[in-house]
Amino acid sequence: MNGYFVLVLHTHLPYVNHPNHELYLEERWYVEAVLESYVPLLMMFDRLQEKKVPFKVTISLSPPLLEMFRNATLTEKVKNYAQRLVELCEKEMTRASTQQERDLARFYRERFLGCLNYLSSVNGNLANGFRRHAQLGNVQLITCNATHGFLPLMRHQPFAVDAQIKVGVETFKRHFDFEPKGMWLAECGYYSGLDELLKKYDVEFFFVDSHALWYADEKPYFDVYRPIMTPSGVFAFARDPESSEQVWSATTGYPGDGRYREFYRDLGFDRDYEYIKPYIDKSGVRVNVGVKYHRITSRETPLDKKELYNREEALFAANEHALDFLNKKLIQINKLTSVFNQPPVIVAPFDTELFGHWWFEGPEFLENFFIEASKCKQIKFATPSEIIEKFDSFQIVTPADSSWGNGGYFDTWLNGKNDWIQLHLVEIRDRMKKLAETYVEEKDLLKVRVLNQMLRELLLAESSDWPFIMTTGTNVQYAVNRIKTHVKRFLDLETQLVKDNIDGEFLARLEQEDDVFPWIDYRSYAAFQTGKEG
Amino acid sequence: MTREELEIFLSQNPTIQQAKALARKLGLKVKKRMKKNEVFKLLEDFAKSLASEKKHEPVQPREARENELPQSYGSDKLVLLSVNPNLVYAYWDLSDETLSKLSRQKEVVLRLYDVTYVVFDGTNAHRIFEAGVHLSMTRNYYFHVPMANADYVAELGFKVEGNFVPVLRSNVAHTPSNTPSTSVRQRWCIKGKRTVRVGEPPLKPIERIHISSQLESGRP
Numbered sequence: 202m203n204g205y206f207v208l209v210l211h212t213h214l215p216y217v218n219h220p221n222h223e224l225y226l227e228e229r230w231y232v233e234a235v236l237e238s239y240v241p242l243l244m245m246f247d248r249l250q251e252k253k254v255p256f257k258v259t260i261s262l263s264p265p266l267l268e269m270f271r272n273a274t275l276t277e278k279v280k281n282y283a284q285r286l287v288e289l290c291e292k293e294m295t296r297a298s299t300q301q302e303r304d305l306a307r308f309y310r311e312r313f314l315g316c317l318n319y320l321s322s323v324n325g326n327l328a329n330g331f332r333r334h335a336q337l338g339n340v341q342l343i344t345c346n347a348t349h350g351f352l353p354l355m356r357h358q359p360f361a362v363d364a365q366i367k368v369g370v371e372t373f374k375r376h377f378d379f380e381p382k383g384m385w386l387a388e389c390g391y392y393s394g395l396d397e398l399l400k401k402y403d404v405e406f407f408f409v410d411s412h413a414l415w416y417a418d419e420k421p422y423f424d425v426y427r428p429i430m431t432p433s434g435v436f437a438f439a440r441d442p443e444s445s446e447q448v449w450s451a452t453t454g455y456p457g458d459g460r461y462r463e464f465y466r467d468l469g470f471d472r473d474y475e476y477i478k479p480y481i482d483k484s485g486v487r488v489n490v491g492v493k494y495h496r497i498t499s500r501e502t503p504l505d506k507k508e509l510y511n512r513e514e515a516l517f518a519a520n521e522h523a524l525d526f527l528n529k530k531l532i533q534i535n536k537l538t539s540v541f542n543q544p545p546v547i548v549a550p551f552d553t554e555l556f557g558h559w560w561f562e563g564p565e566f567l568e569n570f571f572i573e574a575s576k577c578k579q580i581k582f583a584t585p586s587e588i589i590e591k592f593d594s595f596q597i598v599t600p601a602d603s604s605w606g607n608g609g610y611f612d613t614w615l616n617g618k619n620d621w622i623q624l625h626l627v628e629i630r631d632r633m634k635k636l637a638e639t640y641v642e643e644k645d646l647l648k649v650r651v652l653n654q655m656l657r658e659l660l661l662a663e664s665s666d667w668p669f670i671m672t673t674g675t676n677v678q679y680a681v682n683r684i685k686t687h688v689k690r691f692l693d694l695e696t697q698l699v700k701d702n703i704d705g706e707f708l709a710r711l712e713q714e715d716d717v718f719p720w721i722d723y724r725s726y727a728a729f730q731t732g733k734e735g
Numbered sequence: 736m737t738r739e740e741l742e743i744f745l746s747q748n749p750t751i752q753q754a755k756a757l758a759r760k761l762g763l764k765v766k767k768r769m770k771k772n773e774v775f776k777l778l779e780d781f782a783k784s785l786a787s788e789k790k791h792e793p794v795q796p797r798e799a800r801e802n803e804l805p806q807s808y809g810s811d812k813l814v815l816l817s818v819n820p821n822l823v824y825a826y827w828d829l830s831d832e833t834l835s836k837l838s839r840q841k842e843v844v845l846r847l848y849d850v851t852y853v854v855f856d857g858t859n860a861h862r863i864f865e866a867g868v869h870l871s872m873t874r875n876y877y878f879h880v881p882m883a884n885a886d887y888v889a890e891l892g893f894k895v896e897g898n899f900v901p902v903l904r905s906n907v908a909h910t911p912s913n914t915p916s917t918s919v920r921q922r923w924c925i926k927g928k929r930t931v932r933v934g935e936p937p938l939k940p941i942e943r944i945h946i947s948s949q950l951e952s953g954r955p
Binding site for chain 1: 802803804805807808810812814815816817818819820822824826828874875884906907908909910911912913914915916918919920921922923924925926929934935936937938940941942943945
């Protein structure tokens, strides 16, 4: 054995819950992620377990996602949608003119039925599926800061960072009944001093991008190939740039292979309007429905010229790429071992939705990678906690302020397209803190509910997804509305509280729609002792 | 004539005579020797000066309109956030009192101080940067700053006879580092014991660098 491989799947979606509407356009993000990524990955883990293939994956589950997993209304929406897709596939099977098309329709039908079966096997809550593999020792589950708020932009309000971390740890405990050892910091957003707050909540490790170590206060002896210890004693694992590049690269990355499924060719756009109408958005706007018959063919091929998807060929490609990736890892491990004379630790973090949603065959790629790697002695899979146990020397450094976003710093979450949100976020945080202090002894249950809901609205407004969407430019209006809605709800509740004029119906509606962290206690926002300023 | 109508007219590629005729009708100065593209430019510039209909157009959904947020909270805050090693963002939210106080001044300025390793007392910054501010036009600024891995503080105030009078001071913002450390010190925790070594790592990282083609970097 001469190298460790730590695969990290960061699993997060913003909280999108519109219980008083039929399937909402943005709720499809969740439905698609469940049907295309989460369930296929969990089913893949089950297969590996059955085949007794040893594997280790670190999976962060963000608190909003955990809250969506337990949301029965959303689970019903996922099931209904999958059932409608089964029905669509049946129509497709009779409609198909060639055997190949009929086979594809049948393939999708079985796939959606499999998803439905899996969902009932975990009682509709995917956290149960993840828990099972955590108990089997295949998966180390970790948490994420409360609503995936981008922490470097909150550092001048340390009480806000404190709440993000506290709620992140607490949500995980409530769902799994054990403490999370690690935390995925939203967007790998780190600033020096953040480790002290992680320490406060017994978080033992987190992840940073490569340059957080390259530009640290002292040069990392093992580069990014061994976790470092921060001065407060928390471990930081840094991303291996090669692993990401091999998978992601626009020119040489695996997901662009012509044999893989084409994401942008979808029945939602291909079929006659009247025929597909029951399956697209309720407003009548065409959207992807998740049934896609074509393969990438080649990157230059225009969408209407794509060839039909061949599942066997695609699976063959996934196997080929798994072998290639394994081979590259072995070469890398050999090279690094000869440099360091010690086993390197290669950390490869990805967004979970890459596997299955964006790269349809991603789960099979990982499956093959685990199967093939289990035959090799030179590479060993490990979880971060195992790595910390295995080594007895760690360098102490303070990582550089950084993120894994475009450019490596904070530009994505603070630029001309989204900087207006700061005025509101900074203000409602200060107000929340003041109110929490003023009402710290409050006994009136209705007022307590208002204060708790205000903290929920504040946390939901802090999600990094909203400024991210404003930067990337798709669904901007939804993101803008979400920030405005949560800030407005916060301000309205505040007015009602202060004027002692609480609208119980309004409050109950917000509690139902913005139904996160039911146990939350606004007093924690007051409890924080302001430390030194960033 | 609205901006949209004028834009449509231009997009239909009218003849120079048609374009000149319209320009005259609109009261623009048309010279005899003007070439077609010059007349077009004249009309385009005029179009830009016209109010767009579009602003009133897309009727916002009811919910969105209800959600309009306050323009100001009157909180008298000056907030400074770092964006990357060479960019910091400052915004301010003023109370009516502060706003009227500043509005009476001829010269309102925003100052940025490099206070790295300094307990700032208003006078001991390493460097001072200053930019004039039009309070009626802007409520935020992006500063290009020279130093990565440095601490900055901003102050909003005004100048009287060359003297700066601060009104609001911001929090400290730290710009991220963008270079490897020059130190050769290594602190280690070996079997729970902390020790110090000296030396260079055996590997040099391959850092990312931004490439821009000539097209992107701007034309002459």
